[in-house]
Amino acid sequence: MKQDVVDARISPAGHLAVLSKTEVNKLLDTSQGGLYRLLHNCSLAVLNCGNYMDDGKELLERYKSFEIRVLQEERGIKLEVKGAPATAFVDGHMIKGIKEHLFAVLRDIIYVSDEINDNPKFDLQSSDGVTNSVFHILRNANILKAGKLPQLVVCWGGHSISREEYDYSKVVGYQMGLRGLDICTGCGPGAMKGPMKGATIGHAKQRIGTGHYIGITEPGIIAAEAPNPIVNDLVIMPDIEKRLEAFVRAGHGIVVFPGGVGTAEEILYLLGILLHPDNKDIPFPLIFTGPAGSEEYYKQINRFIGDTLGLAAQQRYKIIIDDPARVARDMKEGMQRVREFRQQREDAYYFNWALQISPEFQQPFNPTHKNMAALQLHKDQESHHLAANLRRVFSGIVSGNVKDDGIRAIEQHGHFEIKGDAEIMGPVDELLSAFVKQQRMKLPGKTYKPCYRIVK
Structure with a gap:
């Protein structure tokens, strides 16, 4: 055409x-x-x-x-x-x-x-070196505002959600905008556009002319999640790992809307960090939310997290269904706890230096067929290590679904094989199958062809 x-x-x-x-x-x-x-x-x-x-x-x-x-x-x-x-x-x-x-x-x-x-100033093989690079990229893009109190909400969710879910994300964004909260997303359509669109109306009603709408992306995913026109500050991070670290370092809280494998990857990334023993006392408000029709989706996500990472992971987030005002109020209250915590420690508001992020969450994962098959997917490891490996499963599937290099690798070598213990692979298989059934893998109207095969 x-x-x-x-x-x-x-x-x-x-x-x-x-x-x-x-x-x-x-x-x-x-x-x-x-x-x-x-x-x-x-x-x-x-x-x-x-x-x-x-x-x-x-x-x-x-x-x-x-x-x-x-x-x-x-x-x-x-x-x-x-x-x-x-x-x-x-x-x-x-x-x-x-x-x-x-x-x-x-x-x-x-x-x-x-x-x-x-x-040589940036040792990208060390944890501190990676964090330092993330800081400098964000600072160069003028994202870090030294004079602002904690008010940046990161919103995650799918780029091909239903109309009901998209409209709900707009209302949540509106309620957060009324409370003076700024929005940061992966900058694409769907759950990344909705909260920004809603927040612009909330800001306008409160006569807030300085609303900040930050989009953070990376070269491999930008074609699937092209920046929506509301974004007034766009940042291109070098890879998905630095993109995810930018979200949790610059943001003060996270709201997760319904999504697919990319959203699951983001959830596992954050939970893996919050489960690290050094981070157990750091306040980081995390809310999963959606309209009434998404309740079963969150039951499934919650069950998957419980089956794989356990109760400690489930205790790090709230699930709020069909109540946008409560989401905004709880997030605003969470921001106050973040502010008090950082005041006590004399930490910066604009960059979360205190979070301990292990190298396994920072080093770029290349989702080759060999690397996908070699992932350690068993419970004989600490939960934050298991979260890191599960995150890589979903990262690889995102690559095979929408990234140019990943799609070509699947065409050349066939499906990724994902191997692990049955008690892990069972919940993984169940969640992925549900995503396919609910058309959360691709845009509605396209027949999804899996890029992976589960081996128990």
């Missing part, structure tokens, strides 16, 4: 106005190890905003003619795009929010390449 496309030249809008010749050459390097492919794929995803598509491979194939170039001029730089999705433009001019996101992509790619990777 022929796509409507546009060619254009764009000047910077609030981001990165000048680049060195070395940086420009890096971005124009089309070799396998160059930055061009990263810039190309992330930029195309940003420009595809509003054209709901959860398949990175499909997006690249649909816009095969798309090109992007950095032009070095005397007064600064410009971006030249060819074959860009026409929906990013109005009457021949690029939408301002999309333009800002495009230059945010450029800013973060350049910063990570120049200042983080291969920089």
